Amino acid sequence: MADHEAAAHRKSPAQDVGDFLQRRREQIAQRWADEALFRTVFTVSRDEAVEAGRAVVEALAAVAAADRTEDLGAPGFSTVRDQLGRMAASRARSGATSVQIAHEVAALRPSVSELLAAESDATPAQAEERAVTLTALLGTLRLVVLETTLSEGQDLIDRQRLQLLEVATPVIKLWTGVVAVPLIGTLDSARSQVVMESLLEAVVAQQARFAILDITGVPTVDSLVAQHLMKTVAAARLMGAECIVSGIRPAIAQTIVHLGIDLGSVVTRATLADALAYALHQQGSVIVDQARTGASAQ
Template structure:
């Protein structure tokens, strides 16, 4: 007996009377399924009408799959519609914040109603009944596993997106004056974070039409080679775009690193702190600050 059927192992076929019963008794199966789902408590947070539609849609696809594939292995073409449906379901449940167990129960709770159906179909000889029950059971197991797998994938992509959003939020580009942007960087810089932050700075320069960008690294304790190189590349990229860049707040350790690495700082304007950098930016913009009285 092939427990995990694949392309190589064809499973035994569904009995015709079972296939017919699946189609004819769809609504009573649905009712029994909904009751099981309710009992399991796996559908909290899902609207009743939504659930009704989901179960109906799934049963329709399921019986179509049985007809088309004849109970053939889960990877068969006949199950493509069911697979897509389950993937979409996992996706929406993952986004709704339901857990993997609740999502898998949607499929597993169909076992009992289907077993009941098989037992009611007295036209099936008892010897064949065992095969049929195994068949249904295996099929639903595969579906459940597929659902969990997709659910996992969906959750991972949600987490990945959140990480990216967090990354972009963690270092905001601020406007200091008309035409002057500042990027105050705080904390340890890794290569990826530097890259994302620099890209958003460059985009903001275009969006706001700012001539001068100040990158303040007062809050950065150390930089490694890659980050230092990124910083220098950003300065060059800003120049290519037609704006000027000032780096402020270079700590002694970072200055040491840059010199030690032999990185070329020629043509790069550095200032001791953000205030000095801002004063320079204003001067370059042709502005002076005077006391009001």
């Protein structure tokens, strides 16, 4: 009966590893602060690297104590994702590959294994079980870091893509009360949304009465592109600006007719210059060609 109760209260290898990590967290943190993963990120202060290492060790101890060493969804790994994930993402932004980051995470294991092997309170069998458990725990840590790195990398790509869309879709002030968006390249849903948002923001900021969408640089217009243009025109109207579409080339005009798209409610002009002239005329501005006026006077 006593043996049965002792067995029931005996800790699992994972819990033993959790106790070990909690007990040796300061030593482990000090060693990890000198490893490449921590050293390359916390180059200003070693104390910051030690603090980060301590937080990761405590998180791993919590995972082990809960006996969830191979569970990527264990609550304790949230701290690891927050701490090591940011570090790995920083390494990735500085040019490190996912393979290099994986090696840097794997390099954290030897210093911990040495401390665990030095523990003298375990039988050879227990020591082997703890070593296997620690290897599994750090293997899961490696997967968590790689998962977070890939996620951060995708987020970075998405942000850069959005920035490129914004750069590729400038809103230009042509005249007082007149703004224009010269579109170049293919229009998809994401870019059309950026066009609409940028144009509406410019209409408000510039208090524009006219907004010109110049599609001279758009290679093709299909029903989806036409729908995006119509939505942008409608949104600009709601903001109090009249939208003019310019740069409709003959081939695009034929395509629009064949698709049966009705642009009857939209003001169109052949060129950006014609669209600007229309907007200025509507505002009561008069443009005088001094070269022609001078030639006539002579």
